[in-house]
Amino acid sequence: VPELITYTLQYLGFTKPNLPTIAINLYNIIPSGSGLGGSGLVISSTLAAILAYYRGIDYPTRNLVRLVEYTMAIEQMQGTGGGWNDTIPALLPGIKLIQTTPDNPRRYSITHLPQYISDELAKQCILVDLKHVREASPFCHSIRSGFERNDQNVLQMLTAIEQYARQMWEYLLQKDFKTFGYLMGESWKEVCRVDIRSTIPIVSKIVDFL
Numbered sequence: 001v002p003e004l005i006t007y008t009l010q011y012l013g014f015t016k017p018n019l020p021t022i023a024i025n026l027y028n029i030i031p032s033g034s035g036l037g038g039s040g041l042v043i044s045s046t047l048a049a050i051l052a053y054y055r056g057i058d059y060p061t062r063n064l065v066r067l068v069e070y071t072m073a074i075e076q077m078q079g080t081g082g083g084w085n086d087t088i089p090a091l092l093p094g095i096k097l098i099q100t101t102p103d104n105p106r107r108y109s110i111t112h113l114p115q116y117i118s119d120e121l122a123k124q125c126i127l128v129d130l131k132h133v134r135e136a137s138p139f140c141h142s143i144r145s146g147f148e149r150n151d152q153n154v155l156q157m158l159t160a161i162e163q164y165a166r167q168m169w170e171y172l173l174q175k176d177f178k179t180f181g182y183l184m185g186e187s188w189k190e191v192c193r194v195d196i197r198s199t200i201p202i203v204s205k206i207v208d209f210l
Contacts, residue, residue: 026042028042040071040075040087043071043075044067044071044087044091047060047070048060048067051063051067064091064092068087068088068092071087071091072087075087088108088110092110094112094115095112095113095118095172096110096111096112096113097110097111097165113172113173117172117173120177121177128206132200138195139191139195139197139198142194142195143194157190157193157194160186160190161190161191164183164184164186164187164190168180168183168184171183185207188207189207192204
């Protein structure tokens with residue numbers, strides 16, 4: 001969209017004449033609408049390339065917080081619905097607790113898990129690819145509309161997920177990975193209770209087993 005490109009360049013301060021042109025080719029295999037942060041990754045990687053080209057190769061790594069802000073702003077301009085929950089995990093390394101304030105979701109704080117705990121957690125985890133594409137947009141729409149309707153099931157789910165997240169972080173710090181895994185399963189069950197489309201039978205069996 002020409003207007004979006006123009007606005008983005010202005011937002012980044014690239015309005016000077018006679019700037020050298022660049023060509024960017026993108027290849028993204030993350031399914032659109034899967035809830036895996038594909039749009040945020042595309043935007044942030046494109047911005048990082050532009051910023052590195054015009055402002056120095058190390059500019060993105062020295063200004064990650066600003067890159068997060070840029071990405072979130074452009075996500076909202078595009079209407080893709082992404083935010084800190086997509087952008088920060090993609091741009092900032094490691095396991096972290098992200099906290100926001102209700103009055104300003106763009107104001108956030110980040111607490112990183114100590115590396116030695118992350119290393120121990122990695123030894124307890126496996127990654128399983130079930131070749132299942134989950135469409136996140138219907139779920140996000142149902143949650144948003146339920147919140148606006150003051151739906152008690154949705155409100156209870158959001159409250160429970162927040163509490164689980166805080167508890168999981170505390171158990172991670174204690175290196176109690178078994179309780180951490182159990183709470184992660186309970187949090188997932190809360191999501192599925194509100195929208196069954198979020199899971200498939202094999203995932204439900206795995207979570208029940210854990």
